[in-house]
Amino acid sequence: MNTFRKIMVFTIIGLFLGAGVLPGISGKEYKINNIWNMELLPENCVQEGLSNEDNTIGYNLPDLQVPVIYLSGIIVPRAAVKVNAWIVNYGSVAVTDDFKVGTYLDGSYIGGQTWSEGLEIGQILVFSGTFQWPNDESSHTVTVKADVNGWIEESNENNNENSVTASGGDIVADFIWSVDGLTVTFTDTSTGGSGLNHCAWDFTDDGNDDKWGTPVTYTYPDSGTYTIKHWARGNDGSTDVCRKDITVDYKDPIESNFSYVRNGLTVTFTDTSTGGNGVYNSAWDFTDDGADDKWSTEVTHTYPSPGTYTVKHWVQGNDGSTDICRITITCKRSKAINTPFLRFLENHPHIFPLLRNILNV
Numbered sequence: 001m002n003t004f005r006k007i008m009v010f011t012i013i014g015l016f017l018g019a020g021v022l023p024g025i026s027g028k029e030y031k032i033n034n035i036w037n038m039e040l041l042p043e044n045c046v047q048e049g050l051s052n053e054d055n056t057i058g059y060n061l062p063d064l065q066v067p068v069i070y071l072s073g074i075i076v077p078r079a080a081v082k083v084n085a086w087i088v089n090y091g092s093v094a095v096t097d098d099f100k101v102g103t104y105l106d107g108s109y110i111g112g113q114t115w116s117e118g119l120e121i122g123q124i125l126v127f128s129g130t131f132q133w134p135n136d137e138s139s140h141t142v143t144v145k146a147d148v149n150g151w152i153e154e155s156n157e158n159n160n161e162n163s164v165t166a167s168g169g170d171i172v173a174d175f176i177w178s179v180d181g182l183t184v185t186f187t188d189t190s191t192g193g194s195g196l197n198h199c200a201w202d203f204t205d206d207g208n209d210d211k212w213g214t215p216v217t218y219t220y221p222d223s224g225t226y227t228i229k230h231w232a233r234g235n236d237g238s239t240d241v242c243r244k245d246i247t248v249d250y251k252d253p254i255e256s257n258f259s260y261v262r263n264g265l266t267v268t269f270t271d272t273s274t275g276g277n278g279v280y281n282s283a284w285d286f287t288d289d290g291a292d293d294k295w296s297t298e299v300t301h302t303y304p305s306p307g308t309y310t311v312k313h314w315v316q317g318n319d320g321s322t323d324i325c326r327i328t329i330t331c332k333r334s335k336a337i338n339t340p341f342l343r344f345l346e347n348h349p350h351i352f353p354l355l356r357n358i359l360n361v
Helices: 003-019 340-347 353-359
Strands: 035-040 064-072 080-089 099-105 108-115 124-132 139-146 161-167 175-180 183-188 196-202 216-219 224-234 239-248 258-263 266-271 279-285 298-302 307-317 322-331
Touching: 064 139, 064 161, 080 099, 080 139, 099 124, 108 124, 175 224, 175 239, 183 196, 183 224, 258 307, 258 322, 266 279, 266 307
Parallel strands: none
Antiparallel strands: 035 124, 064 080, 080 124, 099 108, 099 139, 139 161, 175 183, 183 216, 196 224, 224 239, 258 266, 266 298, 279 307, 307 322
16 A cells, blocks of 8 residues: 555545544434554464354465454443454465454444554454444444455455444343354343343253353253243343244264174174264175175174285264275184194194194194
């Protein structure tokens, strides 16, 4: 970004701020407090655990995203409300050029700030701004967008913003959740009520509150669909309840494995596969020649001669998942002793070592 462009941008912003208005909000009954701030978290603090599914195209480019956004303060008509957001570079290279972070209220720009100190991969830029809430009890959407002017070339230009909706009326209970196997994390997203004062969770809608606060985590005993009851109380004393159905489907696909016991050239194979809600069926290819020789969870096979063989084992779980494993085994002839004389030699190998070698016992 050249010097003339910077001067023009800052001059235009200064004119808007000096007049106490910004584009798109002319004629409103509220003014902007012009308090905006950005700072980096410590260098050893990088963002982890948030989805980066949008960053799927482009190489050697940065990718600015807004994974976290929330409002703080008492949300009532004409109150000072603070928007807080994280700007994270999920790209493959650092941001070295200037970029601007902007805030929008119901789609209209209300303020922002330019960042000129770069942003490393995974580094978190904390953005905040204070503005006056509209003079009504309707719901309003606040959006924070990174690189509003498009100065940065990114791997994905369509994932630069995030929004939060709130209202100045009674609290409206709401929540979001994320599923990891049988464990679910619930986060309150209630709006109105001058902000959230307290909330409770009934994870099976059985009439008993299981946990209080937000966010909370709960692990279900089995896969299935559960009804969640969420109660919320606002700072103004208003309360509300909402219910949502969620589905947890823990998938533990089957993993093929087996054990075996050798008795000379005869080998007994036993399926020891895990997962898949148990074994439904299994097949054995005793020489890995592409043809299934036997079907069952425990089978016996006699090889024609000593040697090394690769055994292929296919298994299907009760959940429909399948898996294959291969194990190499070595078979030798049995050294069983069947006569008193040979048993004597077996017990006294130092007497006739040559004879023992000849007899191969």
